[in-house]
Amino acid sequence: MNILENTRTNYKRWADKKLEGFSNKLDDLIVEINNPNSISKSEKNIILKTINQHNIVFFQINKGTINLKSSIKTLASQIGLGNYEIDSKSDNDGLTEIKIHNSMKPSAEYIPYTDKQLNWHTDGYYNNENNLILSWLLFCKSQSENGGMNKYMDHEIAYILFNKSFDNIGDLMLHNAYRIPENELTGRKAIDNAIFSFIKNKLYMKFSMREKNIIWNDKSKAATNNLKDIINSSEKYHISHKFSEGQGVITNNIIHMRTSFTNLEKKNRLLYRLRSKKRMET
Numbered sequence: 001m002n003i004l005e006n007t008r009t010n011y012k013r014w015a016d017k018k019l020e021g022f023s024n025k026l027d028d029l030i031v032e033i034n035n036p037n038s039i040s041k042s043e044k045n046i047i048l049k050t051i052n053q054h055n056i057v058f059f060q061i062n063k064g065t066i067n068l069k070s071s072i073k074t075l076a077s078q079i080g081l082g083n084y085e086i087d088s089k090s091d092n093d094g095l096t097e098i099k100i101h102n103s104m105k106p107s108a109e110y111i112p113y114t115d116k117q118l119n120w121h122t123d124g125y126y127n128n129e130n131n132l133i134l135s136w137l138l139f140c141k142s143q144s145e146n147g148g149m150n151k152y153m154d155h156e157i158a159y160i161l162f163n164k165s166f167d168n169i170g171d172l173m174l175h176n177a178y179r180i181p182e183n184e185l186t187g188r189k190a191i192d193n194a195i196f197s198f199i200k201n202k203l204y205m206k207f208s209m210r211e212k213n214i215i216w217n218d219k220s221k222a223a224t225n226n227l228k229d230i231i232n233s234s235e236k237y238h239i240s241h242k243f244s245e246g247q248g249v250i251t252n253n254i255i256h257m258r259t260s261f262t263n264l265e266k267k268n269r270l271l272y273r274l275r276s277k278k279r280m281e282t
């Protein structure tokens, strides 16, 4: 809900409902899926209801399947994901293995493919407007023994908390709130971004706490620092979960981070990822 275009009463009703309905208990946010190749009506309903309310839903696949990657894609298509980003690391359908790549080329700029901590961000914060990532799915094939915890925060809640404390949300909605500079190695042009915008009346966020390769607009800098403080200090609204094998998550590209982890010699952390240019909703 765009606070700049709605009455205070409407906005307050929406924001209060959002905060009151918040839960960080996994039990409230997870759906058990018996067969990912053919999900039941009730499983689908719970998935859609949960993501509508929280912009995030976890799932757990109970039964082993022969071709896990294909099952994950089938599951995703049954609940409305699609139009996936296809890049140099994904397969032809857009599924990417997230694991440590030891031989990263220097041209690779944005790399979850390490064991280091990933700071808070939304996916595709460097994508141009034709390739916005509106939702994504992660599935845990194999987990690390130490570390590898994910944290999530609904970007709608970050927006609400900002508006509770400050009256300059407009500074974060400037079309050039930050700039991702040109990358000469990959040929990608510089791109200007709003942090918050509305797409079909739904809040969309492009954001990263990284310090390198991101230039904050002087006009949005103070507001951005306030937003960073809010995200970091709002533990109450963080959802923390370390995937067990067989678990996954789907989100409307909410803000998230990952702690560092260590692989064992014979066991490596491996997640599957799909990034969709469609938002999940009923």
Ligand SMILES: [Fe+2]
Binding pocket: 121, 122, 123, 256
């Ligand atoms: Fe991410």
